[in-house]
Amino acid sequence: MAASRQRQEQWQRCLKAKVAIALYREYGKVPKEKEIDEVYHLTRILYKVVLGTHFLRKHQKRTGQLALF
Numbered sequence: 001m002a003a004s005r006q007r008q009e010q011w012q013r014c015l016k017a018k019v020a021i022a023l024y025r026e027y028g029k030v031p032k033e034k035e036i037d038e039v040y041h042l043t044r045i046l047y048k049v050v051l052g053t054h055f056l057r058k059h060q061k062r063t064g065q066l067a068l069f
Contacts, residue, residue, distance in 0.1 A: 016040050 019039045023031040031039075 015043065019043060 016036055020031055020036050023035060023039060
């Protein structure tokens, strides 16, 4: 249990680092902690939305609810 929590925290730190690098490259300045946190949370939300939509579509396709064109 502790290993999975540690892995999740490591993944979150890695994602925050990637966000910080992307902000630095985009704006040419070192982003503040608040900016990193805002973009990080938006990234998590969008990830869940896209991933959730993907699995919902896959489930609907399996159950025959999705029209195939």
